[in-house]
Amino acid sequence: LPAGLSQWFPALEVLDVSGTGLTEMGTELLSLPCLHTLLAKNNRLGGPGSLPKGLGQAPLARSLRVLNLSGNRFSEVPPVLLQLRGLRSLSLGGNRLQGIPPDIQELHSLEFLYLGGNFITAIPPELAKLPSLRYLVLCDNKIQSIPPQLAQLHSLRSLSLHNNLLTYLPREILNLVHLDELSLRGNPLVVRFVRDLTYNPPSLQELAGRTVKTRNIPYTPSDLPESLVRYLSLASNCPNPKCGGVYFDSCVRQIKFVDFCGKYRLPLMHYLCSPECSSPFSSASQSSTSQSESDSEDEASVAAHRMQKVLLG
Amino acid sequence: MEQPVQTETWKARSLEELIRILHQIFAEDKVSVEEVQTLMESYESNPEEWLQYAKFDQYRYTRNLVDNGNGKFNLMILCWGEGHGSSIHDHTDSHCFMKILQGNLKETLFEWPEKKGNGEMTKKSERVLRENQCAYINDSIGLHRVENISHTEPAVSLHLYSPPFNSCNTFDQRTGHKHKVTMTFYSQFGERTVC
Numbered sequence: 439l440p441a442g443l444s445q446w447f448p449a450l451e452v453l454d455v456s457g458t459g460l461t462e463m464g465t466e467l468l469s470l471p472c473l474h475t476l477l478a479k480n481n482r483l484g485g486p487g488s489l490p491k492g493l494g495q496a497p498l499a500r501s502l503r504v505l506n507l508s509g510n511r512f513s514e515v516p517p518v519l520l521q522l523r524g525l526r527s528l529s530l531g532g533n534r535l536q537g538i539p540p541d542i543q544e545l546h547s548l549e550f551l552y553l554g555g556n557f558i559t560a561i562p563p564e565l566a567k568l569p570s571l572r573y574l575v576l577c578d579n580k581i582q583s584i585p586p587q588l589a590q591l592h593s594l595r596s597l598s599l600h601n602n603l604l605t606y607l608p609r610e611i612l613n614l615v616h617l618d619e620l621s622l623r624g625n626p627l628v629v630r631f632v633r634d635l636t637y638n639p640p641s642l643q644e645l646a647g648r649t650v651k652t653r654n655i656p657y658t659p660s661d662l663p664e665s666l667v668r669y670l671s672l673a674s675n676c677p678n679p680k681c682g683g684v685y686f687d688s689c690v691r692q693i694k695f696v697d698f699c700g701k702y703r704l705p706l707m708h709y710l711c712s713p714e715c716s717s718p719f720s721s722a723s724q725s726s727t728s729q730s731e732s733d734s735e736d737e738a739s740v741a742a743h744r745m746q747k748v749l750l751g
Numbered sequence: 752m753e754q755p756v757q758t759e760t761w762k763a764r765s766l767e768e769l770i771r772i773l774h775q776i777f778a779e780d781k782v783s784v785e786e787v788q789t790l791m792e793s794y795e796s797n798p799e800e801w802l803q804y805a806k807f808d809q810y811r812y813t814r815n816l817v818d819n820g821n822g823k824f825n826l827m828i829l830c831w832g833e834g835h836g837s838s839i840h841d842h843t844d845s846h847c848f849m850k851i852l853q854g855n856l857k858e859t860l861f862e863w864p865e866k867k868g869n870g871e872m873t874k875k876s877e878r879v880l881r882e883n884q885c886a887y888i889n890d891s892i893g894l895h896r897v898e899n900i901s902h903t904e905p906a907v908s909l910h911l912y913s914p915p916f917n918s919c920n921t922f923d924q925r926t927g928h929k930h931k932v933t934m935t936f937y938s939q940f941g942e943r944t945v946c
Contacts, residue, residue: 575833578834
């Protein structure tokens with residue numbers, strides 16, 4: 439950036455230095471108090487000095503709303519970027535990112551996050567701590583699974599996941615109430631019913647823990663070693679509404695297919711407390727090979743009401 | 752549209768002129784696909800002329816009506832943000848011309864699925880269309896998906912559909928199942944449509 443930029447244009451609000459071959463943006467940025475939009479796409483940024491060190495303390499940290507660094511060479515999200523507290527829109531599309539830092543949650547004003555076209559393999563659950571996130575783009579990456587916590591993104595309107603390595607989705611995704619758009623094409627999604635019966639029988643500790651919880655056996659912290667009190671607090675409820683049981687570490691992974699709006703069947707991953715929980719409306723698990731499980735109808739009607747458009751393509 | 756009646760080579764020097772010549776061509780009983788495609792390609796995109804129609808949406812691509820061709824055709828501008836794409840769709844027995852005004856669009860052609868399709872749809876071909884190129888498709892050629900695969904540049908395209916239609920089928924690539932959808936306009940004649 440040219441020296442003296444802030445002296446020449448102290449009231450600068452929008453700066454577009456895209457396609458200029460920049461390798462670093464230096465301290466000139468720090469003295470631009472009114473800057474709310476910085477576009478620096480298609481440059482050669484990505485090395486250690488790409489963004490100036492004092493960024494977190496500069497007026498920019500509170501004033502900057504839009505930052506576009508797409509088409510550069512970042513292999514990680516520069517930590518200093520996470521200090522831009524006022525940031526509403528961030529694009530790092532078409533870079534070389536291998537992952538997303540958990541500290542992304544620091545950008546608590548973020549509404550728009552574009553990370554398409556990188557080499558991201560996993561999504562940190564901390565991403566779900568962004569309360570205002572409306573548009574999340576993760577297409578064209580190498581993502582293998584979605585953390586169920588992502589369903590906590592209550593403001594999410596649009597989620598782009600196409601061209602990744604997903605085989606299923608967490609069932610919690612049905613909780614994204616405001617989601618209008620969801621793209622899933624180009625993922626190796628499981629199409630046929632697959633039952634993974636890898637079931638490790640529960641330990642004695644697990645069995646005892648389940649009994650304590652399901653029978654509501656009272657206990658106080660003075661009754662048990664601290665480690666067991668903590669263990670008991672980690673019980674997960676079996677999602678089978680007819681079961682009402684809990685599980686700790688021992689559970690069955692199962693893929694259920696849910697119709698969205700009667701159009702597409704999506705494979706959703708369930709965790710059940712035992713194989714017997716797979717068909718809640720039938721007494722035995724014999725009829726579980728049918729694809730029209732009644733419990734998925736409940737989920738389907740909820741999903742149809744909430745999710746208006748699924749761009750499976 | 753049957754056999755070519757005239758093989759005149761038009762040159763549209765502005766968007767306004769393009770529209771005028773299109774009205775002229777479509778006033779005839781017979782219209783040639785080649786003629787329209789050549790005409791559309793001849794127009795050199797000038798953003799000043801179409802910027803008023805190019806309204807982008809953050810979440811998905813938009814359809815912005817430019818001219819309704821006296822009922823003979825619909826001319827519209829589509830705006831594609833980074834990563835925006837369409838589903839696989841047909842064209843309800845109409846002719847579809849697509850010219851790139853800005854950026855690039857990838858077009859993937861698919862075979863029609865079997866009657867009771869229950870397998871992955873077959874890709875026929877794919878190509879990236881560059882600025883000012885004009886593609887053509889109709890149902891006898893096949894189905895397609897159009898997408899802006901750029902993560903850094905938005906794209907703008909000019910579409911002509913004749914006869915006009917407001918519903919089509921979208922297809923699930925994994926199974927070939929189709930679903931009828933109604934299309935809406937994000938804006939008409941430069942004015943945002945409120946729905």
